[in-house]
Structures are given as structure tokens and as C-alpha cells.
Amino acid sequence: MVPNTPPGCVTRFAPSPTGLLHLGHAHAALFAHRAARQAGGRFLLRIEDIDTTRSRPAFAEALVEDLSWLGLDWDGVPRIQSGHFPQYRRTLDTLAGSGLLYPCFCTRGDIAAAVAAQHGTPAHLYPGTCRKLPRSQAEARIAAGLPYALRLDVARAAALTGPLGFTDLLHGPRRCTPEAQGDVVLARKDIPASYHLCVTHDDAAQGVTLVTRGADLLEATDVHRLLQALMGWPEPLYAHHALIAGPDGKRLAKRDQAPTLRALRESGVSAAEVRAMAGFGGCP
Numbered sequence: 400m401v402p403n404t405p406p407g408c409v410t411r412f413a414p415s416p417t418g419l420l421h422l423g424h425a426h427a428a429l430f431a432h433r434a435a436r437q438a439g440g441r442f443l444l445r446i447e448d449i450d451t452t453r454s455r456p457a458f459a460e461a462l463v464e465d466l467s468w469l470g471l472d473w474d475g476v477p478r479i480q481s482g483h484f485p486q487y488r489r490t491l492d493t494l495a496g497s498g499l500l501y502p503c504f505c506t507r508g509d510i511a512a513a514v515a516a517q518h519g520t521p522a523h524l525y526p527g528t529c530r531k532l533p534r535s536q537a538e539a540r541i542a543a544g545l546p547y548a549l550r551l552d553v554a555r556a557a558a559l560t561g562p563l564g565f566t567d568l569l570h571g572p573r574r575c576t577p578e579a580q581g582d583v584v585l586a587r588k589d590i591p592a593s594y595h596l597c598v599t600h601d602d603a604a605q606g607v608t609l610v611t612r613g614a615d616l617l618e619a620t621d622v623h624r625l626l627q628a629l630m631g632w633p634e635p636l637y638a639h640h641a642l643i644a645g646p647d648g649k650r651l652a653k654r655d656q657a658p659t660l661r662a663l664r665e666s667g668v669s670a671a672e673v674r675a676m677a678g679f680g681g682c683p
């Protein structure tokens with residue numbers, strides 16, 4: 400199930416410490432580990448804890464322990480994203496310097512109302528309200544202390560880079576359509592960064608050459624390729640694996656109370672059995 404991977408490739412597992420790991424995480428971690436080790440490459444661990452409202456140090460400690468119990472070893476010390484906000488700021492400054500970011504003051508309610516008023520705008524797409532805001536008005540709102548996010552002007556960015564694509568070892572060659580996701584947030588109102596920004600920055604900073612993750616993030620990769628092209632960062636290979644499903648056939652998720660690795664372990668299930676349940680029988 401793990402495809403052939405290039406010799407010496409560098410992969411990573413990048414969980415967010417917002418809960419205990421479940422079998423879906425075990426699958427993702429084992430997949431990334433196997434992808435690196437079968438090719439004599441390196442496997443890295445990254446703790447994606449920029450969401451300081453939801454992340455907990457206790458979950459970060461627990462995931463390190465659970466992964467070790469599962470039999471996984473990683474190269475070097477784990478990277479902790481919350482220690483790198485100044486680096487993410489520098490990337491934002493570079494993009495802002497190219498005129499690709501704009502402040503967005505919209506609340507969720509504002510966005511829902513604007514989407515409802517604009518027939519034909521898909522509900523998940525930002526309707527572009529603040530992109531059209533005159534600069535003087537935006538500056539006045541910032542001076543007045545209104546909270547704002549920073550959004551990427553995706554159409555302008557895509558016009559700069561031209562067409563983009565990537566190679567996925569499981570899905571084949573893909574053409575990117577980042578505009579399908581609208582002007583994504585690169586810095587949140589409450590947190591001076593976002594998932595798209597940090598994950599792409601760190602994959603480049605850590606020299607990740609093969610990004611493995613769940614197929615639910617295939618579309619996110621279109622945005623990441625755009626950021627890589629804008630910043631001059633290397634293009635990694637990708638492998639978006641299938642998500643493992645629970646007994647009801649639905650993907651496992653923390654919010655559905657999927658059994659955690661810890662609960663399985665405490666109920667007497669062995670690490671080898673958990674690896675097999677996560678689709679990786681035998682040695683890690």
C-alpha cells in the first residue's frame with residue numbers, strides 16, 4: 400500500500416496536539432515512516448501546535464509517547480511549530496511586499512451574509528469583500544484596532560506563477576486549481592499564522608522531499624504549490640493516502656470519539672495488533 404519511494408527521501412508526520420492520537424493517525428504515521436525507511440530515507444516528526452486555542456502540551460507529550468510505544472523512531476528532535484512564529488512572519492512580510500496579501504476584517508456572520516447575497520458563490524468560498532476595500536479604509540480600521548486576518552489574493556498570485564501541478568505517487572500527475580479554494584487565510588485573526596502557511600514553510604525548512612498525508616488534503620496541496628512557487632521553495636513529491644474508516648465506513652476522527660491509541664493500549668491491545676489494525680502488520 401505504500402508505493403515505491405525515491406532513495407533517501409525525507410518524510411514527516413505532522414500531527415496537531417489537539418487530542419489523543421487514534422488509528423487514523425497511526426496509519427498516517429506508519430505510512431510516512433515506512434515510505435522513508437524502505438528507501439533508506441529520513442522520517443521527521445513535527446508538532447503542529449500553532450492553534451494555541453486548541454493545542455495542549457499534554458497532548459504533544461502523549462503523542463510522542465504513543466508513537467514510541469507504536470514502535471516508531473524519528474530522526475532528530477521534533478520541530479515544534481509554536482517556536483517559529485517569527486519565521487512565519489517573515490514569509491508573510493515577503494508575500495505582503497509583493498502585494499499578494501490583504502487584511503480581512505470579516506466575521507463569520509459577514510461572510511455568510513455576503514455569500515447568501517451573491518447567488519452562485521459556493522458557501523465555502525470567501526466572497527472577496529475585503530479584497531475590494533480601499534486601502535485608506537483598511538488602514539483606518541487597523542489603526543482603530545479592529546482585528547483582521549491576512550488573506551492571499553489567489554487570482555493575483557496564480558497570475559504571477561502561471562499554471563502549477565504536482566506529482567502524487569498514488570494519484571499520478573495533478574493540475575492545481577488553487578482558485579477553487581478562494582482567498583485562503585494565511586494569518587488568522589487570533590493567531591499570526593495559518594495551517595497552509597506553516598505546513599508549507601516547514602516542509603521547505605526541514606527539507607521534506609515526500610509529503611505523505613490523507614487524501615482529504617489533496618486540494619490543500621494546490622494552495623501549498625502556489626505558496627512554494629511564490630516563495631521559491633522546492634517542489635516535493637506527494638502521496639495522499641486513503642483514510643482509514645471506522646466500522647460504520649466513515650473516516651475516523653477525534654470528534655467522533657474514534658478509539659484512541661491510548662485506550663487500545665490500556666485495554667490490553669499490543670502495539671503489533673494496533674499496527675495491524677492501522678493497516679501495517681509486521682514490523683513498523
Ligand code: GLU
Nearest residue numbers: 413414415447598611612
Ligand atoms: N497538522 C495537520 C493535521 O493534523 C497536518 C496535515 C499535513 O500533513 O499537512 O491534519
